[in-house]
Amino acid sequence: MNYNPSKQSSSSSSSSSSNRGMGHTDLNPARTTAPTALEVVFENPRLGKAPREPSLELPRHFTSLASDLSQETGQIERRRLQGLDNPRKIRHKLAQLKKIDLIRNPHQQIILDHWERLVIIAATIVDSHLGNKDIAASTITKLNGKELSRDTILRDKRIIREIIKLTDELYLHWKHELALELLLLLDTPLSILRQQSTQKFDKFTLLLKQCTPSTKIKSSVKLYIPFLVLFLRPEYSLAAVQKALQTSLFDKSDWDAFWKASHGPAPVYDPIRDVWVTEKPPDDLGLIEFIDYKGNYPAKLYVQISGFKVFEASLNLQEKAAQAGESQAGCTRTNSSIFAYDWSEDIHGPVMQQVMQDLAKFGVLKAQEIYVDRTSVCLSSSSTIVPSGRLQIVVPVAPSDGSLSITLSGQGFCTAVEWNMRTGYILDENTKLSTTETVKYISLLLVL
Missing domain, CATH: 2.60.120.620 (q2cbj1_9rhob like domain)
Incomplete structure (x- = not known):
């Protein structure tokens, strides 16, 4: 077959002219825009996504408590629900706390209240500080029903320090024992507390500072965390416990008063004066x-x-x-x-x-x-x-x-x-x- 270059060229020219007349795109390679280059991006799944800014939204347990404490009726009701309105109920709580011994009775961990778990963790901080690391480790394992990672243990210790910082700061701000009752009033599971950052605790503190304790609220004892730890670790001194927990709100005279109030004669309610009073027993009571x-x-x-x-x-x-x-x-x-x-x-x-x-x-x-x-x-x-x-x-x-x-x-x-x-x-x-x-x-x- 013969190849005629001139005819091929003429045919191409005619076709090109015809296409331009019909409004079609010029197909002449010399005048065609170069196509956009294909860009391929590879992602490393191990690197993950860019971290988001941490949320400062407070959990419902925090906001609910702040809402209740912002008004007198809420304060009274919260204390009633936690048994803090009755000195006899408080004495019962302290008596139950004193009986906790997870090393000898590990089954106790399934019936512990949220605040009791926090006091136990505080006690393990003191154990470690005083060199009793085996007791601390065993207690933590019994409390959680399993061994915890080092990261979780450190997180739990941080929670205790945040709560102590919270109660100390509010006690100095309010000048009222209601601040010391926050340990019980908070009533928040440990799993939720572990998720809260220092910034959230600071925000929570500022929120509570806007509240004012009612003058109608009278606390029978100071529920100071070191005092509660001494119920679990009576062999330790108050000074050693306070040093380990980095707090020094009260001294030994306050501890003596706390001990006397929690172990002395049970108070009785006087409906006429609307107060709880302690009756002094007769001198010869029970001597026989x-x-x-x-x-x-x-x-x-x-x-x-x-x-x-x-x-x-x-x-x-x-x-x-x-x-x-x-x-x-x-x-x-x-x-x-x-x-x-x-x-x-x-x-x-x-x-x-x-x-x-x-x-x-x-x-x-x-x-x-x-x-x-x-x-x-x-x-x-x-x-x-x-x-x-x-x-x-x-x-x-x-x-x-x-x-x-x-x-x-x-x-x-x-x-x-x-x-x-x-x-x-x-x-x-x-x-x-x-x-x-x-x-x-x-x-x-x-x-x-």
Whole structure:
């Protein structure tokens, strides 16, 4: 087949001219605009999307509480719903808090209120601060029913510090105990609190500062978080708890008042004055119930005890005392600075028998049947006085950290003596034992 270039060119020219006349686009390659280049964008799924600005919208639990506290009726109703309007109900709440021991009774975690969980977390912060990290870790695991990640544990600690900061700041702003009740009034699950940032807590604080506590609201006790922690950890001092939680609103006198209010006679409602009052019991109330006349056998002494006497503890006594100190459990606080371990004949009994045998062997007292009031005590930065008509035998059951001394004082004397496991003490009636640290010992009171 022959190829004719001129005809091909003529045909193309004619066709091109014809197309222009019909209004079609010029197809001449020389005059055609270059097509837009195709742009392909690859995304790395691992990088994710650009982070959004964090929302400062407060959760419903926060806004609902702020709304209620903005008016007197809301404040009264909120307190009523949480049982804060009745001192007897508050005492019951504190009594229930005192019974919580998740390490021995992990099943308790399923019935805890939101505020109780927060107090327990606060207690673990103190545990860790004082070096008791095993107790803290075990408590956290029992509280949540599983081991938590380090990030979640740190988040929970931050929540406690935010709530303490909130209550402290509002107490100073309001000058009213209603601020301390926010721990209970908040009534918010831990899962929701974990989602709240510091900025949200700050916004919440500013919102609550616009509220004014009603003059009709009277709090029976200061529900200060360190005070509540001491219910769970009675062996700690208030100073240590406050340092760990970074708060110092109240001092030991406030703690003593809190303890007295929560353990003294239950208040009763006076409808005439519209107040709760505490009735003072008669001086002779129940004395017969506490005196064991059948066991009231006096001790016969061969030596005169004037003020106090120090004796050397035998090796058997030291070993049994050390074993008792490690094995004893349970505690009952008797006042703001003293608590007693649960007495066990298997644990503490051998110590009592050994010291009585040793003192009889030393010629201090006669080996016979005598009445003994026995207690295993933890005394923290406080003092005790031997009752009249009694002789006290003190046996240390826990070694001291470094050098430690106690002060024994009475009429005409005040002496500092070394405190250690190698020494026992016999204190005459009205002798005062004082310490600025924490000491643990078995106390035996004999009738003179």
